[in-house]
Amino acid sequence: MEDSFLRCRRFYRFEGALGAGREGPNLKAALLGKTPRYAPDRAFDTLHVFLDLAVDFRRRSLSGTCRTTIRAFADGLRRLEFDAVDLRVSGAEVDGEAASSRQSGGKLILSLKKPLSASQEAEVAVRYRVERPRAGLHFVYPGPHSPANPVQVWSQSQPEDARYWFPCHDSPHEKATSEVRVAVPRGFLAVSNGVLSEVSRRGPFSVFHWRMSQPHSLYLISLAAGRFSEITQDWDGIPVTYYCEKGREEDARRGLGMTPKALAYFSRMTGVRYPYEKYAQVAVAEYPGGMEHTTCTTQTDAVLIDKRASLDNDMDLLVAHELAHQWFGDLVTCRDWSHAWLNEGFATYFEILFQGHEKGDDEADYELFHNAQVYFDEDSRRYRRPIVTNTFKHPWTLFDRHTYEKGAWVLHMLRRELGDGLWWKSVGHYLRKYRDRTVETSDLIEAIGEATGRNLKPFFDQWVFKSGYPQFRIQYAWDPKGRRARLWVLQTQEVGEEAPLFKMPVEFRCAGRGWARSFSERISEKEHRFSFRLPGEPSNVEFDPEHWILKKVAFHKPYRMWSHQLLNGERAQSRHEAAVAVARWGSEESVRLLERAIRREGFWGAGREMIRALGSVKSEAAFQALKGLLNLENPKMRRAVVEALSQYRRPQTAALIAPMARRDQSLLVEAEASRALGALRDQRCLGLLVRNLGKRTYRDAVSAGAVAGIAESRHPSALKILRRMSRPPNGFWARAAAIRSLCDYARLSSEVVGWICELAKDPDERVNLVAIGALGQIEDERALPALKAALTSPNSRIRVYAEEAIARIRAGAPDKNRK
Numbered sequence: 001m002e003d004s005f006l007r008c009r010r011f012y013r014f015e016g017a018l019g020a021g022r023e024g025p026n027l028k029a030a031l032l033g034k035t036p037r038y039a040p041d042r043a044f045d046t047l048h049v050f051l052d053l054a055v056d057f058r059r060r061s062l063s064g065t066c067r068t069t070i071r072a073f074a075d076g077l078r079r080l081e082f083d084a085v086d087l088r089v090s091g092a093e094v095d096g097e098a099a100s101s102r103q104s105g106g107k108l109i110l111s112l113k114k115p116l117s118a119s120q121e122a123e124v125a126v127r128y129r130v131e132r133p134r135a136g137l138h139f140v141y142p143g144p145h146s147p148a149n150p151v152q153v154w155s156q157s158q159p160e161d162a163r164y165w166f167p168c169h170d171s172p173h174e175k176a177t178s179e180v181r182v183a184v185p186r187g188f189l190a191v192s193n194g195v196l197s198e199v200s201r202r203g204p205f206s207v208f209h210w211r212m213s214q215p216h217s218l219y220l221i222s223l224a225a226g227r228f229s230e231i232t233q234d235w236d237g238i239p240v241t242y243y244c245e246k247g248r249e250e251d252a253r254r255g256l257g258m259t260p261k262a263l264a265y266f267s268r269m270t271g272v273r274y275p276y277e278k279y280a281q282v283a284v285a286e287y288p289g290g291m292e293h294t295t296c297t298t299q300t301d302a303v304l305i306d307k308r309a310s311l312d313n314d315m316d317l318l319v320a321h322e323l324a325h326q327w328f329g330d331l332v333t334c335r336d337w338s339h340a341w342l343n344e345g346f347a348t349y350f351e352i353l354f355q356g357h358e359k360g361d362d363e364a365d366y367e368l369f370h371n372a373q374v375y376f377d378e379d380s381r382r383y384r385r386p387i388v389t390n391t392f393k394h395p396w397t398l399f400d401r402h403t404y405e406k407g408a409w410v411l412h413m414l415r416r417e418l419g420d421g422l423w424w425k426s427v428g429h430y431l432r433k434y435r436d437r438t439v440e441t442s443d444l445i446e447a448i449g450e451a452t453g454r455n456l457k458p459f460f461d462q463w464v465f466k467s468g469y470p471q472f473r474i475q476y477a478w479d480p481k482g483r484r485a486r487l488w489v490l491q492t493q494e495v496g497e498e499a500p501l502f503k504m505p506v507e508f509r510c511a512g513r514g515w516a517r518s519f520s521e522r523i524s525e526k527e528h529r530f531s532f533r534l535p536g537e538p539s540n541v542e543f544d545p546e547h548w549i550l551k552k553v554a555f556h557k558p559y560r561m562w563s564h565q566l567l568n569g570e571r572a573q574s575r576h577e578a579a580v581a582v583a584r585w586g587s588e589e590s591v592r593l594l595e596r597a598i599r600r601e602g603f604w605g606a607g608r609e610m611i612r613a614l615g616s617v618k619s620e621a622a623f624q625a626l627k628g629l630l631n632l633e634n635p636k637m638r639r640a641v642v643e644a645l646s647q648y649r650r651p652q653t654a655a656l657i658a659p660m661a662r663r664d665q666s667l668l669v670e671a672e673a674s675r676a677l678g679a680l681r682d683q684r685c686l687g688l689l690v691r692n693l694g695k696r697t698y699r700d701a702v703s704a705g706a707v708a709g710i711a712e713s714r715h716p717s718a719l720k721i722l723r724r725m726s727r728p729p730n731g732f733w734a735r736a737a738a739i740r741s742l743c744d745y746a747r748l749s750s751e752v753v754g755w756i757c758e759l760a761k762d763p764d765e766r767v768n769l770v771a772i773g774a775l776g777q778i779e780d781e782r783a784l785p786a787l788k789a790a791l792t793s794p795n796s797r798i799r800v801y802a803e804e805a806i807a808r809i810r811a812g813a814p815d816k817n818r819k
């Protein structure tokens, strides 16, 4: 799963919808609890699930029969229990004979007249109906709140919501083959797992019959239907299909077109060819992100990218993430959610590997850099936990920055520990050994041991079963007599029962005129003193120059070294780090140096960070330099210049930025310019911002930018505009921006909390999540009743968000650092 609410940085200024970086209350007890959880027992093995269904869009209902083939584990099996919530069961049969059934506590319980003996198989048929499903299955309609919506239905079962649309043993350790036969109104297309074996007519309906011949976990069974167009490509004999609403075909090709390349890359690198008969992606409305349903990933309709947006947007990371899951998550599945990182850490790391392969190491490094930042943020703002833990209240909680981003970093460090050859050998062995099965982390450790002879238990203990990350303080000194660089390395993180003192190999790189030396050392203590004999005094010394380690570093070395690194650092990440250090000097010389580095920077990510660093100087010289950089060609860098300039509240800035807010080739520059204009508080610009509110663009980018700008302008009419923009029929992304901005007004107007509480009940569940996140940011106990009501939502993610918001309010430590 890729959750676009949390994995937010890819989306225009969505950061902070759930609260941005600040030391927060420790939410560990509130969110994770203290009770360990274990996967449930199974009385039978599920062999095959056949859903024979009909969709009624008019009634928002689904009806039909779920036929499950089971095999008993032990003699005397009389009572069959299935997870089933809100299902209206009208009858059940076992091997053709009527069986009595009752429902209780979220279970459907069938009583057999004749008990099953060990290894005996039986077919259980349950006739049922789902009306207005509250979870698991989602109907999309046009309506007053979203007039542009298509008519669609889609399922989303992970982690435990399959039970809302079919009876099953709803736990990832249960794998079975599956079949979905579904009747939809003619003109609609229904997509599910595996191969389409038949399309037939039944009165006014078309019936699509899909068969999945390899076992997969039941949360991966999918149904998506709409008036789709079908685009088929091919990779090495495997059909690669995209489904989207008619008229959006070109947009789908733009957003999803990398799929065949990613199929080739993952197949080649893992040594395990794409394991299924087809790969489809279905783009649907109101979908919260991407979900790796086996052979038929469901994607947010944000993968449909129009031509203008494609200038500075792509969906390659999301596409690669969901595709990587077909190996890591679908073919090999975590046995229970405690080990969810085996799905998500791998998918997140493989999107980065693909990014590096397609666009170069600098892109991959930059992605890893962001991953580290969001993980650090969660570690300081929410809680610190081991990646693998069975102490959690709801499995959704575990789909967090520890599981995804830290998980990806652990695999990155593992790759370095093993070296590329043994890393890929381990990955291939792990996939082959456990294909079609489920795994825990110990299985990965064992597979690595078998493939490489290495015992990596200490590595996993440190990074996966314990918490935290190393923080280093490094001091450099030159000893001219002995011609030695002296380095004093300290681990400064708090070491306790949960977080260790870290042990790892590290590299130091020293470079001078015409020479370079690398030194590998092992760090294991709180304090180390190293000294390296060199040909002469170095121009620069770098610690971990290839950025292999998840860490924070405070490196104390001379300005001349930082400036050297800024202009000559081999990796973009090194240049970007140097820019931050150089900016701290704040001198005119450092400003000139930054400007020079930005102009010659080849990688936009490093360029953007350098521009931000230059912006942080906040001197007249920095302003003049930024002004000059407005002519940069790369739109992502230009956007950073606009952002940096918005800190200079003067009429001249508004004059520079206003033309870009009126119209820029780049959507993101136009959006950022709209926000920046507001931030400048030049009241003459309000008319322009109000006009931009109505611009229809990809993901409401420009209107969301204008919303943020109006909020930051503190104009007397801002509150009224924000309220209007937070409500239908505005697009979701504009609404989200408005809700987030309303947070800032909660102290200025007592009405705001009530408005946001209202939005926590909006028909669009994505809006609920944003509103609940916002309430968690506002110090106001009046939000508690609305949040408590959200705790009863069948949508587990809403419950988890509400729990967090309540915990934040109760902890009484709301965001006081907001602008």
Ligand SMILES: [Zn+2]
Pocket (backbone or CB within 6 Å): 001, 002, 321, 325, 343, 344, 347
């Ligand atoms: Zn995922």
